[in-house]
Amino acid sequence: MTARSAAAPVAVPPPVAAAGRGGAFGRALSYEWVALRSLRTPWLLCGAAVAAQVLVDLAVGRDGVSGVRQFAGGMVGVTLVGFALLAALGVTVLGGEYRHRTITRTVLTLGDRRGILLAKATLTGAVTASVAAVMVLVNALSVPLLGKASLPVARVVALGGAAVLYAVLGALVGLALAGLTRNSTLSIAVVILWPVLLENLVVVTTGVSQDLVPFGAAAAQVQAGDGTGPQWLLMLPLAALTTVLLTAAGVLFGRRDV
C-alpha cells in the first residue's frame, strides 16, 4: 500500500471550528487524554494493576482475621504492585514523550509548558485515582465475598482514601522523575527502588524514623488495620516530596530545550 498524493491541487477548506474552542487548559487536557488512550501501554498498566489486586485478594490470608485487617492486608495490592504499575504509568506519560521525541509536537501544539505539565499531572492523577479506587473497591468486595466478614464503611473510606492518595502521589513522583531525568527506564527504576530499597537503606544506616521517610510512612497508613486508622499527617512527607519534584520538573521543563 502506498501513499497517493491528491492529483490536482484542491482548495483546502479552512477548519470550521474553532481554533480556540475550549480554554487552553481544557485543550491541553483533551490532547493528553487522546494521547493516553490512543496507546496500548496505559491500558495494559491499568488493567494489570486491577488484575494484580484480584490476585492479591485471592492470596491474602483470611482465617480468624477481622474484616478490617483482611482489607488492610489486601491493600498490599495497591501499595506494592499497583504502586509500581501506576508509577510506571506516570513515567510513561512524560518519559514516553522524550523517548519518542513527541514532546516537541506537544509543546508546538499546546504552547504553554506549565500548562502542559499541569495537564499531564491532572490526567495522571485522575486516571491513577480511578484505577486505585477500583482496586480498593475490589479489595473491599473481597472481604465479604471471600473472607465472610463484615467491613465498616467508614474504615473502607479512610483506608481506601489513603490508598488512592498513595497511588496518585506515587504516579506523580514517577511523572516528575521523568521530567527531571528525561529517561523512562531510569525514572521507573528510581521510583520503584526508592520505597523498597533506598528508604530502607536510609532508615537502617541513619536510624531516621520510619515516619519520616515519604513512601514508608505513607504506605504504613494505607495498611493501618488496627484501631487507629490512617494518620493523615504521615502522608505529608510524600506529598511534600511530590510537590518538590513536580516543581523542579516544571522549572526545568520551562527552561530546557525540547
Added chain:
Amino acid sequence: MIQVQGLRKRYGDTLAVDGLSFTVRPGVVTGFLGPNGAGKSTTMRLMLGLDAGEGSTTFGGVRYSELGSPVATVGSLLDAGAVHPARSVHHHLRMVAAGAGLPDRRVREVVSLVGLDDVRHRRTGGLSLGMRQRLGLATALLGDPEYLILDEPTNGLDPEGVLWMRGLLVRLAEEGRVVFASSHLLSEMARLAEDLVVIGRGRLIAAQPVGDFVAAHTRSEVVVRADRAVELAALLRQEGAQVWADESDVLVVVGVDADRVGAVAAGCGLAVRELRTRRSSLEDAFLAATADLTQFRGVAA
C-alpha cells in the same frame, strides 16, 4: 511576515547560531539553505521557541509563545520521525486536533490532502519515511495556518512525491501564506523558492531573491568558438573583456555580453561557429557563497 531578529544560540563553546536577522515575506516560498551543520534546524527551533536562546521571532508581530492557538497560526514540520510508533496516523492527528480545538472533520481533510487515506489506521511505526513526511505535513496543515515552517519537507519522498510537495507548497504560498522551507537539494530549491535565506556556520550569508543571490555570487560567461580565436581574443580584450581559452578554438569571455562578442567577430569578418551565454546555477552560487563556511567536507575521491 516572519521577522527574525538577532537569533543566537550557543552549545558549550560552539556558537551554533550567531545573530541571525532576516524577514520572510508572504506569497512566495522562501528557501532556507546552508551547508550541513550550518544551524538551519537550530534556527527553526529557535524561531518556534523550542530551544532557549537570544533574539526574537515574530509571526505577524506576535511571538510563537504568545499565540493563542499556535497550530492555527503556525504550521511546522521539523522532524517527521518524531511520532509515537504505536500510535495510528488518525490518532496522531486527532491528538493534535484536540489540542488545537479542531474538529475530527479537519483530520479527515488533511489525511486526504496528503494522500494517506489508505494508511490512516496504520501505526506510524509502520510508515515509510516518505509517508511520515506526509504525516508531518498533514500535522503542519491541520490548523490551516498562515505561516509554515518546514525543515527538509521533501526528505524521503519519491520523485512523484517531490513533485506533489513542490506543487502544494507553491500553491500554499500563492494563497498568500508565508512558507519557509529548508532543503539540502539545491536543484529542488531552485525550482521551488523565489526568496532565499542562506546561512553558514550560524551566520547570515544572504537573504534575497534567488535571482539576486545567483547574480551576486556567480557570473555569466560567454562561450565562443571561432576560427581565429587568438585574434578574436585580442579584439575582445580591447573592448575591456576578460578572455581565456577553454580549448584551442574556444574562448570564455567575461565582461561583455554575447551580442557584443558577435558584433566584434562580425566586424572583423571572423567566422563564429558557436556563441552562447553560460549562466551559473543556484548550486554554483551556493557553493561560491559558502565556500569558506562549510564545516563538514569529504575528501575528494
